[in-house]
Amino acid sequence: MGGSSSSTRAHVAYFSPLPPARSGIADYSRELLPHLAQRLNLTLFTARPKEVDQSLRAQFPIHPLPHYPGQRWQFDVALYQMGNSSLHEEIYQMLVRYGGIVVLHDYFLHHFILDHSIGRDHFSRYSREMGYALGQKGINMAWNGRLGHHPYLLPEQLLPLNNRLIDTSLGLIVHSRYAQERIRQQHPHRPVAVIPELIEPYPATSRRDELGLPADAVIFAVAGQVTATKQVALALRAFGRLRQTMPHVYFLIIGEETAEVDLDSLIGRLKLENAVKRVGFVPHLQQFVDWVATADVILNLRYPTVGETSATALRALAVGRPLIVFDHGWYREIPAAACLQVPPLDEEALLAAMGQLAKSAAQRQEMGRAARHYVITECHPASVAQAYVSFIRYVQDQIRSRYERP
Amino acid sequence: MEEEKEALPILDPLREAAQVRERPFTSQLPLIGTLIARFRQAWNSVSTRWYVQDIVRQQNEFNHLLVNQLQEFNQQLIEQDHQQALTVQQTAELTTQLVRMNRLLQSIEQRLARLEAAQSPGASQE
Numbered sequence: 001m002g003g004s005s006s007s008t009r010a011h012v013a014y015f016s017p018l019p020p021a022r023s024g025i026a027d028y029s030r031e032l033l034p035h036l037a038q039r040l041n042l043t044l045f046t047a048r049p050k051e052v053d054q055s056l057r058a059q060f061p062i063h064p065l066p067h068y069p070g071q072r073w074q075f076d077v078a079l080y081q082m083g084n085s086s087l088h089e090e091i092y093q094m095l096v097r098y099g100g101i102v103v104l105h106d107y108f109l110h111h112f113i114l115d116h117s118i119g120r121d122h123f124s125r126y127s128r129e130m131g132y133a134l135g136q137k138g139i140n141m142a143w144n145g146r147l148g149h150h151p152y153l154l155p156e157q158l159l160p161l162n163n164r165l166i167d168t169s170l171g172l173i174v175h176s177r178y179a180q181e182r183i184r185q186q187h188p189h190r191p192v193a194v195i196p197e198l199i200e201p202y203p204a205t206s207r208r209d210e211l212g213l214p215a216d217a218v219i220f221a222v223a224g225q226v227t228a229t230k231q232v233a234l235a236l237r238a239f240g241r242l243r244q245t246m247p248h249v250y251f252l253i254i255g256e257e258t259a260e261v262d263l264d265s266l267i268g269r270l271k272l273e274n275a276v277k278r279v280g281f282v283p284h285l286q287q288f289v290d291w292v293a294t295a296d297v298i299l300n301l302r303y304p305t306v307g308e309t310s311a312t313a314l315r316a317l318a319v320g321r322p323l324i325v326f327d328h329g330w331y332r333e334i335p336a337a338a339c340l341q342v343p344p345l346d347e348e349a350l351l352a353a354m355g356q357l358a359k360s361a362a363q364r365q366e367m368g369r370a371a372r373h374y375v376i377t378e379c380h381p382a383s384v385a386q387a388y389v390s391f392i393r394y395v396q397d398q399i400r401s402r403y404e405r406p
Numbered sequence: 407m408e409e410e411k412e413a414l415p416i417l418d419p420l421r422e423a424a425q426v427r428e429r430p431f432t433s434q435l436p437l438i439g440t441l442i443a444r445f446r447q448a449w450n451s452v453s454t455r456w457y458v459q460d461i462v463r464q465q466n467e468f469n470h471l472l473v474n475q476l477q478e479f480n481q482q483l484i485e486q487d488h489q490q491a492l493t494v495q496q497t498a499e500l501t502t503q504l505v506r507m508n509r510l511l512q513s514i515e516q517r518l519a520r521l522e523a524a525q526s527p528g529a530s531q532e
Contacts, residue, residue, distance in 0.1 A: 031470075057468075072501065073501070073505060073508070074503075074505075075505065076481075076502060076505055076506065077502055082461075096491070096494065097433060097494065098494070098497075098498060098501075099494045099495050099497065100498055101499025128483075128487065130485060131480060131483070131484045131487070132487050132488070132491075134482055135481070135484055136418075136477055136481065136484075139480055140418050140419065143419045143420070144419060147419055149419075164487075166489055167488070167491040167492065167495060168491050168494040168495050168498070169495065170495065170502070245447055288431070396502065396506070399499050399502050400503065401504055402505065403499075403503045
């Protein structure tokens with residue numbers, strides 16, 4: 001499939017962390033850029049261009065972020081990849097100064113704003129953002145945190161603090177209807193498109209042989225960094241109960257273990273030492289995908305949600321593994337044919353779902369086929385790139401219609 | 407299925423601190439401490455309270471005026487911040503439109519140049 005001619009293609013300034021930066025968004029850009037380049041003229045702007053992977057430097061002009069202001073008249077539009085991590089600090093400062101189209105990977109940016117402000121000894125930035133979001137009440141909340149009356153981040157007061165970003169943008173790309181609806185509630189006239197996360201399917205090889213499990217074993221797994229929000233304790237409790245009636249089920253933990261979850265105590269208390277296998281941190285994506293493919297069912301039980309889209313969940317779908325997820329946020333939008341959705345933190349419902357999938361290989365296979373189909377049709381980088389181009393054109397047309405006489 | 411939690415009260419720390427309050431008289435001495443405190447209270451009522459209270463009142467008035475002014479400034483800054491964000495957004499729109507106009511102009515100039523070249527005396531003799 002050939003791209004459009006160079007003369008008719010939009011010239012886009014593309015801002016993103018880039019590999020080797022340890023960031024899901026850097027990986028996302030690496031997969032997306034070759035497909036975007038077939039449709040757009042791209043110039044990349046990033047924090048440390050000389051450190052960027054050689055393969056990208058060979059394909060694209062890459063400039064330091066401070067060069068953008070002097071060059072911005074060359075570009076039809078700026079496109080910013082924005083996430084909830086400190087890697088986006090300089091990109092954020094650029095986008096609130098110059099505006100453009102923002103790809104908002106995380107709807108909630110409170111953690112980023114905390115790092116951007118208090119984390120850099122700039123409390124005033126934090127009170128300014130809280131004031132921008134909530135007026136004087138927001139400033140009072142910021143000061144209450146500073147004076148130690150309560151922590152800065154209380155769940156019941158968790159604000160997205162994305163207001164300034166949205167107000168300065170020409171349009172937004174998000175990965176879920178969950179995020180789109182919330183943006184539209186606050187900003188009904190701002191163009192917002194839902195473009196799925198992209199996943200380039202990797203061929204995967206099961207590593208089941210390395211685990212030394214019986215041939216009829218049904219393996220449930222959690223994948224990704226083991227943090228408190230992944231609800232591994234809940235998953236293990238439900239698994240422990242399931243194993244009492246189904247001794248052929250096993251549990252696999254794939255990912256870096258953290259101090260937030262004391263797995264040794266947890267597994268010991270539940271007496272699951274013989275049923276749980278722990279892989280630890282997996283440095284390479286291909287190995288990670290292979291371990292995900294080793295499992296029969298992936299549990300992705302993030303709670304609370306901050307409007308994120310789970311790359312781990314999508315990797316599982318891409319290798320044809322059914323998911324069990326909580327029925328909230330983006331997880332609610334995964335096709336029902338590919339996953340079982342249970343009420344958040346409901347151990348009984350989780351147990352029932354695990355039992356259902358443990359019993360039926362046929363159902364697991366059918367759901368796996370649906371999962372793979374979803375990723376191939378909705379999340380392929382070429383489809384995502386085309387959706388980007390369509391949205392950029394839409395935003396340009398909207399602007400043109402405001403400034404040109406019919 | 408999130409549990410409803412009682413929201414913490416949002417204190418206005420500045421306004422809380424602006425209020426000057428009299429401190430009660432106390433004494434840490436055992437047995438006679440309470441008597442001493444009462445004596446101090448009574449002496450204060452007679453000798454200085456009427457004088458100090460007026461100063462406290464003036465100070466409180468000034469403090470609250472200052473807090474109101476500061477919060478008024480905060481409100482103005484917040485409004486300006488919103489205006490600035492709007493200006494950034496509008497400038498981005500104008501930049502996009504300007505780039506488009508420049509490209510169109512370049513295209514027109516190129517076409518004109520080709521037309522002029524085609525209509526030049528040297529060209530018409532061919």
